[in-house]
Amino acid sequence: MSDRKSFATTCRMCGTLCGIIAHIENNKVVEIEGDPNHICSKGRTCIKGSSAVTWLNNPDRLYKPLKRDGAGNFREIPLEQAMDEIAAKLLEIQKKYGPNAIGIWKGEGIDFAQQENLARRFAHAVGTPNYFSNDTQCYASRHIAFYLVYGCWPLADYPHAGLIINWGTNAPISHSHWMQAINEGRERGAKLMVVDTRYTEIARQADIYVQIRPGTDGAFAWGIIREMIRRDIVDHRFIDNFTVGYDKVVEYAQEFTPEKVREITGVSEETVMRVADEIEAARPRIASWAGCGLEHHVNGVNNIRTITMIDALAGATDRRGGMRIPMGFGLPELTLYKEKPLMELGPIGAKRFPVLYEMRQECHTGMLMDQIISGKPYPFKGLVMTAANPVLTNANSAKVRKALSSLELFAVKDLFITETAALADYIIPAASYLEREEMFFNGSLRAAFITGKYLDYGLQTEYEFMKGLAERMGAGEYFPWKDDHELNEWLLKPTGYTTADLHTAPGGFIFGENPYEKHEAKLAAGETRFFDTPTGKVEFYSAHLEAKHIPGIDGLPKYHAPHQLADPDTEYPILLSTGARKQKYFHGRYRNIPQLYKAEPHGKLEMHPDDAAALGIKDGDRVRVTSRIGSFETTAQVMHPKEIFKGSMQHTHGFVDENVNEITYDDVSDPISGFPVLKSIQVKVEKI
Numbered sequence: 001m002s003d004r005k006s007f008a009t010t011c012r013m014c015g016t017l018c019g020i021i022a023h024i025e026n027n028k029v030v031e032i033e034g035d036p037n038h039i040c041s042k043g044r045t046c047i048k049g050s051s052a053v054t055w056l057n058n059p060d061r062l063y064k065p066l067k068r069d070g071a072g073n074f075r076e077i078p079l080e081q082a083m084d085e086i087a088a089k090l091l092e093i094q095k096k097y098g099p100n101a102i103g104i105w106k107g108e109g110i111d112f113a114q115q116e117n118l119a120r121r122f123a124h125a126v127g128t129p130n131y132f133s134n135d136t137q138c139y140a141s142r143h144i145a146f147y148l149v150y151g152c153w154p155l156a157d158y159p160h161a162g163l164i165i166n167w168g169t170n171a172p173i174s175h176s177h178w179m180q181a182i183n184e185g186r187e188r189g190a191k192l193m194v195v196d197t198r199y200t201e202i203a204r205q206a207d208i209y210v211q212i213r214p215g216t217d218g219a220f221a222w223g224i225i226r227e228m229i230r231r232d233i234v235d236h237r238f239i240d241n242f243t244v245g246y247d248k249v250v251e252y253a254q255e256f257t258p259e260k261v262r263e264i265t266g267v268s269e270e271t272v273m274r275v276a277d278e279i280e281a282a283r284p285r286i287a288s289w290a291g292c293g294l295e296h297h298v299n300g301v302n303n304i305r306t307i308t309m310i311d312a313l314a315g316a317t318d319r320r321g322g323m324r325i326p327m328g329f330g331l332p333e334l335t336l337y338k339e340k341p342l343m344e345l346g347p348i349g350a351k352r353f354p355v356l357y358e359m360r361q362e363c364h365t366g367m368l369m370d371q372i373i374s375g376k377p378y379p380f381k382g383l384v385m386t387a388a389n390p391v392l393t394n395a396n397s398a399k400v401r402k403a404l405s406s407l408e409l410f411a412v413k414d415l416f417i418t419e420t421a422a423l424a425d426y427i428i429p430a431a432s433y434l435e436r437e438e439m440f441f442n443g444s445l446r447a448a449f450i451t452g453k454y455l456d457y458g459l460q461t462e463y464e465f466m467k468g469l470a471e472r473m474g475a476g477e478y479f480p481w482k483d484d485h486e487l488n489e490w491l492l493k494p495t496g497y498t499t500a501d502l503h504t505a506p507g508g509f510i511f512g513e514n515p516y517e518k519h520e521a522k523l524a525a526g527e528t529r530f531f532d533t534p535t536g537k538v539e540f541y542s543a544h545l546e547a548k549h550i551p552g553i554d555g556l557p558k559y560h561a562p563h564q565l566a567d568p569d570t571e572y573p574i575l576l577s578t579g580a581r582k583q584k585y586f587h588g589r590y591r592n593i594p595q596l597y598k599a600e601p602h603g604k605l606e607m608h609p610d611d612a613a614a615l616g617i618k619d620g621d622r623v624r625v626t627s628r629i630g631s632f633e634t635t636a637q638v639m640h641p642k643e644i645f646k647g648s649m650q651h652t653h654g655f656v657d658e659n660v661n662e663i664t665y666d667d668v669s670d671p672i673s674g675f676p677v678l679k680s681i682q683v684k685v686e687k688i
Contacts, residue, residue, distance in 0.1 A: 008506040012433035039508035062429035087472030100345040103130030107388025117334035124336035125478035129347035141295040141673035145304035151532030154323035155444040162282030169291020215562025218303035223261035226253040227276040235315025245541025283314040285321030296678035305557035326443025353674035369403040382409040392588035395666040450502035572682035588654040603658040604637035627663035634658040
């Protein structure tokens, strides 16, 4: 007889964290549906979430450790043997080349919340500062921009907004329950404005769609700021009490007349005026969001900083319907940066991109590849990776393959043999999100979520994996907890709650209210620090950043032209943007789910009809795309004239047979974050 049980939990098929109900029979997931009691997703789930049934039951899933033999083939070995050999090799490398010759890379294929700090802890526990992750190509640049201005990452209060602005983000595809919140706000009268180079799913729903030249969002934002100042539709009380650098903003903004904005961005003067009208009508209830579409340019951080200033100038900071400042939960620190900072060991990338390392304690994945190959400034020989696939997702795939293939030890923990895992010396099978207890936190709602171990295939969780290696390497004292549950209890102890409390409300356990306008309460109490920045105020101007002496960067987020405009290459006249998400996939993942792959098995080169006509290309033609580092072949998709900015094209990453990262170069980057210019690659395109 079947033993069917149902569990309310959190989906981990992407970063949106929707609530689901997983139906389990005989230690096998048989159905997944939305959880109507979840405070964010409210019963809805996407095709990725429901397809987890197929994904988790895929016959190609790994259950036994694999080791590459002398002939280059994988063979199964016992888990304890694999762990012993990996740990011994890591120690051997450290003894031969130095403690910093190894590192750990946290991917998204298993998790990127609690597991991130576990990976950071492991690195410093075993004596290396070299922690890497996918975040140095997604998210970290925006994190830096928001933290430079606010000292945190404010979250858009969409349901209560009067004006919602989305910059380079596409909520129906990338953050489904945010779209629910946007719709809730619109039902209450909010207007929606979308700024993007492509006419995306959310742009089709917008009251105002602003199609903009790639990489020029900062100039458009400065034009809006100039008009706000000219009309005096700024919140002077907030500016006077809670910000620094307004005088510099006023002076610099004068350059960005509507005519100049049109020349730079392609956005008409009338549109700048209309946006200012909408801000004037809605302020302070303005909720905006900058997506990863803005990160991948040489001016990405400063463009995002400028956008965030619009909210503060309008007085939307921590206001109802504006940009909420999150509150913490009082959990203890899981990393070891205070106990063992290890800066003397030269974290990879920290010298060239000091802000990235200071604000994220994150090493640079692109520079890692160069260092593996060159051996300079010191040898790097051993890497442990948890469920990342940089062969498909990082810039310059050829360099990634060369670097990872030359390591003396490359160990990967994953659910499947990915394109990257196929290069490894060892592959350790990973536990899925239904096979461990894990906690997630939402600082805006002050809500906590917990999952459970609903399936058990005898596979290691991330904690068990890192604990096992650390113990074998003489660093077991830093992993004293028996398992994930004991670790979670330790994390919660200062809060006064337990995991049992969280399990009573898997759709969101509320720790307490997050009041609006916390800065006003601090002012009334006589405090002088209102935000977690060096000055304690919202920083339009960052003296801290200016003191880093980064070439071309000062304290104000001045607009700099993207590299394709500042340094055009006539041999490669087309601007290629990469990485627009597809709802069926999440970056390089889920092409091994048959029903999703069948629906969208190939990538497409999206292009404007005028560009297609000039190249003699018709919809469906096979084309070759070439940059200065390589080429790949794909299929042309000729769009409606409104759907993409003329002179630019787009191709999504993650397709093995049409790997766009064969042509994305990694030697041009944002000087603050180090992000490669994945949204502005200069290419040429020819019909095959």
